[in-house]
Amino acid sequence: MNFIIGYFRQRRKGIFIFCLFCLVFLCAFLLYHLPAGAVLYPAFVCAVLGLIFLIWDMRRSWQRHRRLEELSRLPSVLQKDFPKPVSAEDRDYQQIISRLCEEQKQLETQMNLRYSDMIDYYTVWVHQIKTPIASMRLNLQSQDSEFARRILEDLMRIEQYVDMVLGYLRLDSDFTDYVIQEYELDDIVKPAVKKFAGQFIRKKLQLDYRPLHTKVVTDEKWLQFVLEQVISNALKYTEAGRITIEMENETDGAEDRAVLCIRDTGIGIAPEDIPRIFEKGYTGYNGRSDKKASGIGLYLCRRICSNLGHTITANSSLENGTVIRIRMGEPTRC
Incomplete structure (x- = not known):
C-alpha cells in the first residue's frame, strides 16, 4: 500500500496535466457549442491507454523497488547490481552512490x-x-x-x-586469540585469586573459596582476565569482611547453566548505578568518589563475556556488598 501511494504521489504531476488538458478541451468545445462527446470519447480512450501504461509502469517500478530492497539487505560491499537506470537522474544517482562506495572502501x-x-x-x-x-x-x-x-x-x-x-x-x-574449549574452572579461578593474595593479606579479608569441580566451555585467558577485573573491584571496595567465590546452578528452560558468583561485603553499588555499570566510561557514585576509576574494567568484562557466549550481571545495594554473576554454558561435573 505504501508503494502504491508513493507511486501515485510521484506521478501526480503527469496525472494532473492530463486531467487539465482534458478540461481545457472540454471547456473549448462547450464555448463553441460543439458536442461534448467529441472530447469525452477521445479523453476516455486516452484514459484507458494511460491506465494500461500506468499498470505497466507500476509493475516495472515495483520490480525496481523489490530489487533495491534486496540490495539494501546486503552488505555494502555486495551492493553493486543496481537496476538499470531509466532516466538521466537515476544514472546520476547511481554514479554518486558508486563513487561514495569507492570512497568508503578506501x-x-x-x-x-x-x-x-x-x-x-x-x-x-x-x-x-x-x-x-x-x-x-x-x-x-x-x-x-x-x-x-x-x-x-x-x-x-x-x-x-x-x-x-x-x-x-x-x-x-x-x-x-580466542581458544574456545572445555576447561576445568578451578584452573582458571585459582591463578586469578593467587594474583591478589597479597592484597587479601594486607586488607585482612577472608577468602571463601572451595574447589568448584566444574568444567565449562570458554577461553582460559580471557575468562581469567574477567575474573581478575571482578576480584580487583571487589578488593578495591571492600574494607572488611569476606569475598566469596562459588558456583550456582541455574535452569534455563530444560538446560542447566553454570553460574560463577563472586560476592563481597563491600560498600555496594547505588541502585541507580546498577543498570549502567557495564557501560563504557561509566563510573557511578563509587567511581566519582574514587578519582582513579576509569569505567573501562566492567565494560571490558561485558564485551569479553559477550564474545565468549557468557553473560555477566550485578546485584547490589549500598552497604550490603555486591554479587557478580557470570553465566556460562551447561556445566560438566568432574
Missing part, C-alpha cells in the same frame, strides 16, 4: 591499516613495559618489608592496567 582500508599499526605498536609496547616490571618484581621479592609489599601491589596494578589496554584494543580485532 577509508575503511586506511582505517584498518591504522588500526593494525596501532595494535602492533601497543603489543610491542606491552611486551617492552613488562620487562622492567618483571625485573622490579624480582628485585622486590628478595626484600621482606611492608614497603616492598606495597610496591609489589602497585606493580601488579600497573601490569593489570597494561593488560587492560591490550585487551581493550584487541576486542574488535580480527586477530583476537
Whole structure:
C-alpha cells in the first residue's frame, strides 16, 4: 500500500496535466457549442491507454523497488547490481552512490591499516613495559618489608592496567586469540585469586573459596582476565569482611547453566548505578568518589563475556556488598 501511494504521489504531476488538458478541451468545445462527446470519447480512450501504461509502469517500478530492497539487505560491499537506470537522474544517482562506495572502501582500508599499526605498536609496547616490571618484581621479592609489599601491589596494578589496554584494543580485532574449549574452572579461578593474595593479606579479608569441580566451555585467558577485573573491584571496595567465590546452578528452560558468583561485603553499588555499570566510561557514585576509576574494567568484562557466549550481571545495594554473576554454558561435573 505504501508503494502504491508513493507511486501515485510521484506521478501526480503527469496525472494532473492530463486531467487539465482534458478540461481545457472540454471547456473549448462547450464555448463553441460543439458536442461534448467529441472530447469525452477521445479523453476516455486516452484514459484507458494511460491506465494500461500506468499498470505497466507500476509493475516495472515495483520490480525496481523489490530489487533495491534486496540490495539494501546486503552488505555494502555486495551492493553493486543496481537496476538499470531509466532516466538521466537515476544514472546520476547511481554514479554518486558508486563513487561514495569507492570512497568508503578506501577509508575503511586506511582505517584498518591504522588500526593494525596501532595494535602492533601497543603489543610491542606491552611486551617492552613488562620487562622492567618483571625485573622490579624480582628485585622486590628478595626484600621482606611492608614497603616492598606495597610496591609489589602497585606493580601488579600497573601490569593489570597494561593488560587492560591490550585487551581493550584487541576486542574488535580480527586477530583476537580466542581458544574456545572445555576447561576445568578451578584452573582458571585459582591463578586469578593467587594474583591478589597479597592484597587479601594486607586488607585482612577472608577468602571463601572451595574447589568448584566444574568444567565449562570458554577461553582460559580471557575468562581469567574477567575474573581478575571482578576480584580487583571487589578488593578495591571492600574494607572488611569476606569475598566469596562459588558456583550456582541455574535452569534455563530444560538446560542447566553454570553460574560463577563472586560476592563481597563491600560498600555496594547505588541502585541507580546498577543498570549502567557495564557501560563504557561509566563510573557511578563509587567511581566519582574514587578519582582513579576509569569505567573501562566492567565494560571490558561485558564485551569479553559477550564474545565468549557468557553473560555477566550485578546485584547490589549500598552497604550490603555486591554479587557478580557470570553465566556460562551447561556445566560438566568432574
